Amino acid sequence: MTDIPMDxxxxxxxxxxxxxxxxxxxxxxxxxxxxxxxxxxxxxxxLAIMLITIVSKGYxxxxxxxxxxxxxxxxxxIDPSNKRATDPSVLIKANYPKLAESALIAKLGIDPSNKxxxxxxxxxxxxxxxxxxxDIVAADxxxxxxxxxxxxxxxxxxxxxxxxxxDLSVEEARRKVSDQQIAWMNKLKADGVMAEHFNTGLxxxxxxxxxETSGMGxxxxxxxxxxxxxxxxxxxxxxxxxxxxxxxxxxxxLTDLIEVNINNLAAVPSIVFxxxxxxxxxxxxxxxRSAAFVGGLVLTLMTLPTIIIATRAALAAVPPSxxxxxxxxxxxxxxxxxxxxxxxxxPGILTGTIIGLARALGETxxxxxxxxxxxxxxxxxxxxxxxxxLPVQIYMWANEAERAFVERMSGAIIILLVFLMAMNITAxxxxxxxxxxx
Amino acid sequence: xxxxxxxxxxxxIGVVAFLIGRQxxxxxxxxxxxxxxxxxxxxxxxxxxxxLPALLLLAVWNIGSxxxxxxxxxxxxxxxxxxxxxxxxALDVSLVKSLARGLRQLDGNTALPATFAELQPLLxxxxxxxxxxxxxxxxxxxxxxxxxxxxxxxxxxxxTLALSIAGALYALRQIAPRARARNSVETLMLxxxxxxxxxxxxxxxxxxxxxxFQTITFFxxxxxxxxxxxxxxxxxxxxxxxxxxxxxxxxxxxLAGTLYIAAVALLVAVPIGLMSAVYMAEYASAKVRGVVKPxxxxxxxxxxxxxxxxxVVTLGPFLRDLSAALTGGSPFIQGQSIFTAGLVMGVMxxxxxxxxxxxxxxxxxxxxxxxxxxxxxxxSETIKRVILPAALPGIVGAILLxxxxxxxxxxxxxLAAGVAANxxxxxxxxxxTITVKIVNQLTGDLEFNSPQTLVAFAxxxxxFALTLVMNIVALYIVRKYREQxx
Numbered sequence: 001m002t003d004i005p006m007d008x009x010x011x012x013x014x015x016x017x018x019x020x021x022x023x024x025x026x027x028x029x030x031x032x033x034x035x036x037x038x039x040x041x042x043x044x045x046x047l048a049i050m051l052i053t054i055v056s057k058g059y060x061x062x063x064x065x066x067x068x069x070x071x072x073x074x075x076x077x078i079d080p081s082n083k084r085a086t087d088p089s090v091l092i093k094a095n096y097p098k099l100a101e102s103a104l105i106a107k108l109g110i111d112p113s114n115k116x117x118x119x120x121x122x123x124x125x126x127x128x129x130x131x132x133x134x135d136i137v138a139a140d141x142x143x144x145x146x147x148x149x150x151x152x153x154x155x156x157x158x159x160x161x162x163x164x165x166x167d168l169s170v171e172e173a174r175r176k177v178s179d180q181q182i183a184w185m186n187k188l189k190a191d192g193v194m195a196e197h198f199n200t201g202l203x204x205x206x207x208x209x210x211x212e213t214s215g216m217g218x219x220x221x222x223x224x225x226x227x228x229x230x231x232x233x234x235x236x237x238x239x240x241x242x243x244x245x246x247x248x249x250x251x252x253x254l255t256d257l258i259e260v261n262i263n264n265l266a267a268v269p270s271i272v273f274x275x276x277x278x279x280x281x282x283x284x285x286x287x288x289r290s291a292a293f294v295g296g297l298v299l300t301l302m303t304l305p306t307i308i309i310a311t312r313a314a315l316a317a318v319p320p321s322x323x324x325x326x327x328x329x330x331x332x333x334x335x336x337x338x339x340x341x342x343x344x345x346x347p348g349i350l351t352g353t354i355i356g357l358a359r360a361l362g363e364t365x366x367x368x369x370x371x372x373x374x375x376x377x378x379x380x381x382x383x384x385x386x387x388x389x390l391p392v393q394i395y396m397w398a399n400e401a402e403r404a405f406v407e408r409m410s411g412a413i414i415i416l417l418v419f420l421m422a423m424n425i426t427a428x429x430x431x432x433x434x435x436x437x438x
Numbered sequence: 439x440x441x442x443x444x445x446x447x448x449x450x451i452g453v454v455a456f457l458i459g460r461q462x463x464x465x466x467x468x469x470x471x472x473x474x475x476x477x478x479x480x481x482x483x484x485x486x487x488x489x490l491p492a493l494l495l496l497a498v499w500n501i502g503s504x505x506x507x508x509x510x511x512x513x514x515x516x517x518x519x520x521x522x523x524x525x526x527x528a529l530d531v532s533l534v535k536s537l538a539r540g541l542r543q544l545d546g547n548t549a550l551p552a553t554f555a556e557l558q559p560l561l562x563x564x565x566x567x568x569x570x571x572x573x574x575x576x577x578x579x580x581x582x583x584x585x586x587x588x589x590x591x592x593x594x595x596x597x598t599l600a601l602s603i604a605g606a607l608y609a610l611r612q613i614a615p616r617a618r619a620r621n622s623v624e625t626l627m628l629x630x631x632x633x634x635x636x637x638x639x640x641x642x643x644x645x646x647x648x649x650x651f652q653t654i655t656f657f658x659x660x661x662x663x664x665x666x667x668x669x670x671x672x673x674x675x676x677x678x679x680x681x682x683x684x685x686x687x688x689x690x691x692x693l694a695g696t697l698y699i700a701a702v703a704l705l706v707a708v709p710i711g712l713m714s715a716v717y718m719a720e721y722a723s724a725k726v727r728g729v730v731k732p733x734x735x736x737x738x739x740x741x742x743x744x745x746x747x748x749x750v751v752t753l754g755p756f757l758r759d760l761s762a763a764l765t766g767g768s769p770f771i772q773g774q775s776i777f778t779a780g781l782v783m784g785v786m787x788x789x790x791x792x793x794x795x796x797x798x799x800x801x802x803x804x805x806x807x808x809x810x811x812x813x814x815x816x817x818s819e820t821i822k823r824v825i826l827p828a829a830l831p832g833i834v835g836a837i838l839l840x841x842x843x844x845x846x847x848x849x850x851x852x853l854a855a856g857v858a859a860n861x862x863x864x865x866x867x868x869x870x871t872i873t874v875k876i877v878n879q880l881t882g883d884l885e886f887n888s889p890q891t892l893v894a895f896a897x898x899x900x901x902f903a904l905t906l907v908m909n910i911v912a913l914y915i916v917r918k919y920r921e922q923x924x
Contacts, residue, residue: 025819028816028818029816029818032817032818032821033721033818036714036716037717038713039711039714039717040713042710043714043734043737043785043788043792044737046785046788047733047737050740050744050748053748053752054744054748057751240630240631240634241634241635241638242635243631244628244635248631248632249635258635258636258639260910261639261641261642263909263913264642264906264909264910265638265641267905267909267913268846268902268905268909269842269843269845269848269905270846270848272846272898272902274880275645275649275880275895276641276644276648279651279895280644284648301641304637304638305638332620332624334627334628355739361741362739362740362741362742362744364742364743364848365848365849365852368877368881369877369880369881391741394743395849395853398747398750398853409747413744417740417744420739420740420741421736424735424739428732428735
C-alpha cells in the first residue's frame with residue numbers, strides 16, 4: 001500500500017479534545033460555592049433582621065414622656081382635718097391624683113367648673129402620680145403648703161402619642177387618644193412642659209398593670225441573685241468534678257457512667273430541669289415558690305455540664321510535661337493539680353464559666369415551672385423572696401395586649417441582649433488574650 | 439438554739455483549731471526531726487476534724503428531729519372522727535406546725551388564750567397569718583410541740599459542739615513532726631472531688647425518680663393506654679378539691695405537633711447549617727471565617743425567648759398579612775402556625791448544625807481530601823463524593839442531636855405554635871407540642887394531686903425518654919466516628 005497519493009492521505013489532525021464535561025463541572029463547582037455563600041447569608045440576614053426589628057421597636061422604651069407641673073401641696077387637700085401629727089396614715093391615703101389634676105387644669109387654663117372638659121382630662125396623666133407625689137410628701141412632710149415643680153409621668157397612651165406611634169388619621173372613636181388630648185399635648189409640648197426624659201423607671205420599677213409604671217427592677221435583682229448562686233455553686237462543683245474525672249479517676253464503670261451522664265445532661269431539654277426543680281426542691285423539700293434561690297439551684301444543675309465539659313478541655317490542654325516536672329520535684333498529686341495545672345487552665349475555665357452563665361441568664365422555660373411568672377411589685381430583699389427574672393419578665397410582657405407593653409418588652413430584650421453580648425465578648429476576649437498554645 | 443448559730447460556732451471552733459494547729463506544727467519545723475507535712479496541713483486537718491463530723495451530725499439530727507416531731511404530733515392528735523372539721527390528717531399536722539411556728543414569735547410572758555379566735559389577733563399583731571380552720575384543741579399541742587422541739591434543738595446543739603471540740607482536740611493531740619497530716623487532708627480532698635463528680639449522676643437519678651413517682655400517681659387515675667394512644671387532649675381544669683373531673687389526656691396530638699414542628703425546623707436548619715459548615719471549612723478565606731464564625735456564635739447565644747417573640751410579634755403577623763395579600767382576602771397562614779414556629783426554630787438551630795458539622799468535616803483526614811483533588815476532582819466533587827460520605831455517620835449524629843434540641847425546645851413553641859391540641863397536616867395551621875402543654879399545665883396555682891397537674895410529669899418523662907434515646911445514639915455515633923480517624 002505504498003501508492004496511495006499523498007493528497008488522499010489522511011493527515012493526522014490535532015485530536016479534538018475529548019469532552020470530559022469540564023465546563024459543566026466548573027459550572028457545578030460555581031453553583032455549589034454560591035449555595036454555600038447563600039446559606040451563610042441567610043443565617044446572617046436573619047440575625048440582622050431580628051436585631052433590627054427588635055431595636056427599632058424597642059429603642060423608644062428608653063424614653064418616657066413626663067409633664068412638668070407646679071404641684072401645689074395644698075394642706076386642705078392632703079390633710080383637711082389637720083390630723084397628720086397624730087395619724088400619719090392621712091398622708092398615705094390623701095387624694096394625690098387630684099393634686100396633679102388641678103395643677104394640669106390650671107396649666108391648660110381650663111375652667112374647673114366645666115365638667116365635660118375636666119372629664120376629657122381623664123387618662124392624660126399616669127395613675128402612678130399617686131405614688132410619685134405620696135413618696136415626695138412621705139419623705140418630707142414639710143412640702144405641704146408649698147408649691148414645687150414635679151415631673152409627672154404621662155399615661156401610656158399619651159406617651160405613645162407623644163412619640164408619634166399612634167396613627168392620628170384613624171377616626172377619633174377608634175383610637176385611644178382623643179383629639180382634645182392631642183391638642184392639649186401639642187400645647188404643653190409647645191410650652192416646653194411636656195417632654196421626653198431618659199426612662200429610669202424601666203430599670204427601677206417592679207411589676208405594674210400600667211405600662212408607664214412597670215419596669216424590670218425586680219427582674220434585674222432576681223436575675224442577679226440567680227447568677228450569684230449559679231456562680232457560687234456551679235463553678236466550684238464543676239471544677240472539682242472535672243479535676244476528679246481528668247486527673248484522678250481510674251478508667252472504670254463508675255467513671256464511664258459519670259461521663260455518659262454529663263454528656264447526656266448537657267443535651268437534656270431545659271424544661272426537664274424545671275420539672276426536677278418543681279418536684280424535688282419545691283414539692284419534696286418544701287422550698288418557697290417563685291424564689292430566686294430555687295431558680296438558682298435549677299440553673300446550677302443546668303449549667304454544671306457546660307462548665308464541666310469546658311473545664312475538662314482546659315485541663316486536658318495543659319501539657320503532660322508540666323505534670324511530670326511538678327511530680328519530679330516532689331509535689332504530691334494534689335499539689336501538682338492545685339499549684340500548677342489549675343492556674344494554667346484558669347483562662348479556659350473562666351471562658352467556659354462565662355458562656356455557661358450567659359446561657360443560664362437567658363434561660364426561661366425551667367423558671368416558668370417553678371413559679372417565677374409572678375406579679376412581684378416589691379424588691380426581693382433576700383433570694384428567698386418572690387422574684388422574677390429578666391427573660392421571664394420579657395415573657396410576661398409578651399402576653400400583655402397593650403402596645404406600650406410591647407415597647408417595654410422590646411426595650412427589655414435590648415437590655416438582656418446587651419448583657420449577654422457583654423458576657424460573650426468578655427469570654428471571646430479572654431480566650432484570645434490568655435489562650436496558650438503549648 | 440438555731441442551727442445557723444450552731445453552724446457559726448462550729449466554724450469558729452474550726453478556725454481556732456486551724457490557727458492553734460498551724461502554730462504548734464510550726465514550732466516543730468526548727469527541731470531536729472524533719473517534719474513530714476508543712477504546718478498549714480496540720481492546721482487544715484484540725485479544721486476538717488472539728489467541722490466535718492459536727493456538721494454531718496447536725497444535719498442528721500435536724501432531719502431526724504423533724505421526722506420525730508411529725509410522728510409526735512400524729513400521736514398526740516385526737517382520734518379523727520367523722521365530723522372532723524379539718525379535711526385530712528396531713529392537713530391537721532401542718533396546721534399544728536404552722537401554729538407552733540406562729541407561737542414562737544410571741545414572747546413567752548403573755549398568757550396564751552384558750553381559743554383560736556382570741557389568739558389570732560395576738561399573732562396578727564406579730565405579722566403571723568394563720569389558716570382560719572386552725573382548731574382550739576391544737577393550741578396545747580402546738581405549745582407542747584414547741585417545748586419538745588426546743589429540747590431536741592438544745593440537745594442537738596450541745597452534742598454537736600461537744601463533737602466539734604472533741605474532733606479539734608483529737609487532731610491537735612496528733613500533731614508530731616512525723617505525723618502525715620498532708621496525706622490525711624489530701625485523702626479527704628479526693629473524697630470531696632469524687633462527691634462533686636457524682637452530682638451529675640444524682641441529677642439524672644433525681645430527674646428520673648421525681649418524674650417517675652408523679653407519673654405513677656398519674657397512671658393511677660388515667661390508664662397508660664389512654665395516655666399513650668389517646669387522640670384527644672382535653673384535660674378540663676378541675677376546681678380545687680373537687681377530685682378532678684375526668685378529662686382526656688391523649689398524647690398523640692401533642693406528639694404529632696412536636697414531631698411536625700421539629701421536622702419543619704430540621705428542613706430549614708440542616709441544609710442551611712450543613713452548607714454553611716461546608717463553605718466555612720472548605721471555601722471561606724481566613725478573613726471571612728474571622729467575621730462569620732463569631733456572628734454565628736452570636737446567633738447561637740441569643741436566648742430562645744427572643745426568637746419566640748420575634749416569631750409571634752413580627753414574623754407571624756407578617757406571614758398572615760402576606761398570605762392575605764396573596765389570596766386577596768382571607769389569610770391561609772394563621773398568626774400562630776407550625777410553619778412560623780418551625781421556621782424560627784430552624785433558624786435558631788442553624789448555628790447548632792453548622793458548629794457540630796464543622797467539627798466533623800474538619801476531622802476528615804487531609805490525605806483523603808488531597809487524594810481526591812490530586813486525581814482531578816473539583817472541590818465540590820471532593821466534598822460531595824469523598825468528604826460528605828466519609829463524614830456521614832458523624833453528620834447523622836449531629837442531626838440527631840439537633841433533632842433532640844428541636845423536640846425539647848420550649849419558648850419558641852410556647853409563643854409561636856399555639857395551644858390548641860389539633861391533629862392536622864396543614865403546616866399553616868396551629869398545633870401544639872409536649873413542652874407547651876407542660877408549661878400550660880404547670881403555670882398558675884397548682885394542686886399536686888390532680889391528674890391535670892400530674893400529667894405534666896408524664897409528658898416530661900416521655901420527653902426525657904425520647905431525647906435520652908436520641909442523645910445516647912447520637913453521642914455513640916459521634917464518638918465512634920471520631921475514633922475511626924484517630
